[in-house]
Amino acid sequence: MTTIAVIPGDGIGPEVIEPALDVLDALGLGARTDVLDHVNADTYLRTGTALTGADLDRIRSSEAALLGAVGDPRLSDTAYVRGVLTTLRLELDLYVNYRPARLWHDRLSPLRDPARRAIDCVIVRENTEGLYSGIGGGTRTGTPQEIAIDVDLSTRQGVSRVLEFAFSVARRSVCLVDKANAVRNGGQLWQRCWSEAVARHPHVETSHLYVDTAALRLATDPTAFDVIVTNNSYGDILSDLTAALAGGLGVAASANLNPVTGQALFEPVHGSAPDIAGTGTANPFGAILSVALLAEHLGRTEEADAVRRAVAAAVAAGRVTPDLGGSLSTKEVGTVVLTELRRP
Amino acid sequence: MTTIAVIPGDGIGPEVIEPALDVLDALGLGARTDVLDHVNADTYLRTGTALTGADLDRIRSSEAALLGAVGDPRLSDTAYVRGVLTTLRLELDLYVNYRPARLWHDRLSPLRDPARRAIDCVIVRENTEGLYSGIGGGTRTGTPQEIAIDVDLSTRQGVSRVLEFAFSVARRSVCLVDKANAVRNGGQLWQRCWSEAVARHPHVETSHLYVDTAALRLATDPTAFDVIVTNNSYGDILSDLTAALAGGLGVAASANLNPVTGQALFEPVHGSAPDIAGTGTANPFGAILSVALLAEHLGRTEEADAVRRAVAAAVAAGRVTPDLGGSLSTKEVGTVVLTELRRP
Numbered sequence: 001m002t003t004i005a006v007i008p009g010d011g012i013g014p015e016v017i018e019p020a021l022d023v024l025d026a027l028g029l030g031a032r033t034d035v036l037d038h039v040n041a042d043t044y045l046r047t048g049t050a051l052t053g054a055d056l057d058r059i060r061s062s063e064a065a066l067l068g069a070v071g072d073p074r075l076s077d078t079a080y081v082r083g084v085l086t087t088l089r090l091e092l093d094l095y096v097n098y099r100p101a102r103l104w105h106d107r108l109s110p111l112r113d114p115a116r117r118a119i120d121c122v123i124v125r126e127n128t129e130g131l132y133s134g135i136g137g138g139t140r141t142g143t144p145q146e147i148a149i150d151v152d153l154s155t156r157q158g159v160s161r162v163l164e165f166a167f168s169v170a171r172r173s174v175c176l177v178d179k180a181n182a183v184r185n186g187g188q189l190w191q192r193c194w195s196e197a198v199a200r201h202p203h204v205e206t207s208h209l210y211v212d213t214a215a216l217r218l219a220t221d222p223t224a225f226d227v228i229v230t231n232n233s234y235g236d237i238l239s240d241l242t243a244a245l246a247g248g249l250g251v252a253a254s255a256n257l258n259p260v261t262g263q264a265l266f267e268p269v270h271g272s273a274p275d276i277a278g279t280g281t282a283n284p285f286g287a288i289l290s291v292a293l294l295a296e297h298l299g300r301t302e303e304a305d306a307v308r309r310a311v312a313a314a315v316a317a318g319r320v321t322p323d324l325g326g327s328l329s330t331k332e333v334g335t336v337v338l339t340e341l342r343r344p
Numbered sequence: 345m346t347t348i349a350v351i352p353g354d355g356i357g358p359e360v361i362e363p364a365l366d367v368l369d370a371l372g373l374g375a376r377t378d379v380l381d382h383v384n385a386d387t388y389l390r391t392g393t394a395l396t397g398a399d400l401d402r403i404r405s406s407e408a409a410l411l412g413a414v415g416d417p418r419l420s421d422t423a424y425v426r427g428v429l430t431t432l433r434l435e436l437d438l439y440v441n442y443r444p445a446r447l448w449h450d451r452l453s454p455l456r457d458p459a460r461r462a463i464d465c466v467i468v469r470e471n472t473e474g475l476y477s478g479i480g481g482g483t484r485t486g487t488p489q490e491i492a493i494d495v496d497l498s499t500r501q502g503v504s505r506v507l508e509f510a511f512s513v514a515r516r517s518v519c520l521v522d523k524a525n526a527v528r529n530g531g532q533l534w535q536r537c538w539s540e541a542v543a544r545h546p547h548v549e550t551s552h553l554y555v556d557t558a559a560l561r562l563a564t565d566p567t568a569f570d571v572i573v574t575n576n577s578y579g580d581i582l583s584d585l586t587a588a589l590a591g592g593l594g595v596a597a598s599a600n601l602n603p604v605t606g607q608a609l610f611e612p613v614h615g616s617a618p619d620i621a622g623t624g625t626a627n628p629f630g631a632i633l634s635v636a637l638l639a640e641h642l643g644r645t646e647e648a649d650a651v652r653r654a655v656a657a658a659v660a661a662g663r664v665t666p667d668l669g670g671s672l673s674t675k676e677v678g679t680v681v682l683t684e685l686r687r688p
């Protein structure tokens with residue numbers, strides 16, 4: 001039987017996971033859930049570890065994992081949030097961070113020109129190396145001569161595999177984003193792997209942009225893009241930008257994937273949002289759309305599309321949480337989506 | 345006598361420098377220009393160096409420098425463009441890249457919500473270290489085990505001085521942008537220098553954002569920002585984003601400054617744009633507004649404001665180049681600005 005590990009996490013995490021699990025249930029995928037609700041800030045504060053080896057084993061032996069959000073005002077983002085997310089990404093070698101951005105309704109776009117609003121692109125972010133490699137250090141700390149370095153790591157294996165994935169999901173085109181003119185060593189490695197990948201996929205339209213230009217183009221005409229493939233840092237930044245162009249973090253879903261082993265972790269892009277936790281106003285779409293990505297991962301494309309249609313219908317009807325201009329609660333939005341899903 | 349070194353450069357560089365120099369002349373700053381029109385791609389192709397020690401001496405002995413653009417399709421961006429810009433930035437230790445973004449007319453905003461269009465912020469980008477340090481290398485190149493690294497360098501001296509500058513130009517607030525949760529070593533150094541800078545300026549409103557969140561916020565409500573201070577890489581990306589929100593690269597001006605020695609280089613943010621070079625359609629506002637920054641640097645605030653008013657008037661009248669929706673040529677726009685400047 002298919003098992004899905006579920007980590008509700010902190011803050012609004014458990015609040016958005018609840019309707020997401022209802023949706024998962026309604027899809028009738030015949031999956032059982034293995035809920036790890038102790039993976040959270042309280043556990044970390046009590047024991048010093050949020051994610052034990054045993055937790056990782058449970059996640060590893062599942063077909064997929066679904067995470068709400070981690071983060072707590074009592075804890076530093078570095079030690080805790082980053083700890084949990086990085087451990088999951090690195091331990092499971094989830095080398096692809098797949099972040100689609102699609103405009104569910106014209107109303108949600110921040111852009112003025114109607115012809116440029118319909119963003120429908122995917123950021124394929126390298127998820128295990130780059131500037132988030134964790135390599136680096138400091139010296140003369142606390143003196144006026146203090147120096148700190150962080151290493152932006154690129155490996156041929158790491159770059160080739162994420163480029164290959166990007167081509168595998170392209171519908172129209174793949175755009176490589178880097179800063180090879182200024183960040184030369186990794187830049188050149190990416191460029192060489194890119195030339196090889198382009199040669200392997202002669203029928204896919206390709207382009208290349210420096211990251212500064214990519215940010216500018218996205219902000220003015222995101223409809224020009226299909227798949228954007230880039231490193232960990234630029235993918236982090238550009239995927240928040242595309243989320244903004246698609247209606248905000250409330251609607252942004254993501255998948256952390258290892259397409260070779262099949263390991264996968266799905267999560268809304270938003271954090272634990274302690275400022276609104278407990279108010280019942282968190283937008284569950286990010287989590288619900290993460291369930292759509294999960295269904296797709298399990299080969300259930302029709303079910304995934306049904307979830308997306310249900311979300312689009314809820315948005316079109318204005319049956320949404322306050323961040324999208326509505327007045328419904330998290331639970332109410334969940335009910336709307338379920339009702340839409342059950343419509344024949 | 346005040347001397348201004350002028351490097352027209354390549355492509356549209358000389359085309360936008362011409363009206364910019366007319367504006368400079370009209371301001372009556374009593375400055376003489378020292379034009380280095382051999383600093384360009386042809387020279388590089390012939391001699392292998394675009395910028396000699398003698399050129400640097402001429403620039404160094406000037407009160408300020410004005411650059412059009414460098415870049416040529418026959419040359420790699422890495423070796424040539426980056427070569428010229430980095431040499432200037434590093435040799436003159438121009439540690440601040442000052443990039444204001446102001447909406448000259450409501451019409452130029454790509455944003456839908458009228459209340460959020462009036463961007464008027466400055467990116468203060470660290471300009472001599474960070475990920476563009478040039479440190480790094482590769483090993484096992486050409487094999488499947490290839491690894492490349494680029495070093496993101498932060499020094500206490502480098503970070504403190506750019507933070508100090510950011511506070512010195514704040515009108516309302518300063519926002520630090522970093523990714524201290526994931527890029528830890530430099531992140532912590534920036535955070536410590538930031539705490540000290542904040543303590544030194546108790547009357548300035550301050551905030552902190554991770555770079556992904558900053559991109560998202562800028563794209564939805566840029567009016568929330570005054571001064572954003574950040575590292576070389578994030579400043580590069582975010583300043584193209586703010587340029588997009590202010591009407592595009594055509595209107596973006598910048599100053600590379602060393603506030604201690606007084607050395608300064610002014611340049612439009614756009615490149616040499618080989619695709620439109622020679623068509624007479626290049627937008628001269630980036631270069632003209634760089635002259636405004638230059639005038640300000642020389643203590644001529646009134647003249648700087650006059651240039652900005654003239655540009656705003658030209659934009660309001662729709663007397664602009666095609667990139668801004670007009671039909672005037674580079675030269676014609678230059679004439680419009682001059683006429684506006686001479687209006688009593």
Ligand SMILES: CC(C)[C@H](C(=O)O)[C@@H](O)C(=O)O
Pocket residue numbers: 081082085236525526556
């Ligand atoms: C919390 C942070 C370290 C994380 C990241 O950048 O990897 C988050 O921003 C994300 O995008 O998943």
Ligand SMILES: CC(C)[C@H](C(=O)O)[C@@H](O)C(=O)O
Pocket residue numbers: 181182212425426429580
């Ligand atoms: C050409 C490039 C190296 C340069 C930079 O990023 O420094 C440019 O993009 C800029 O922003 O001035």
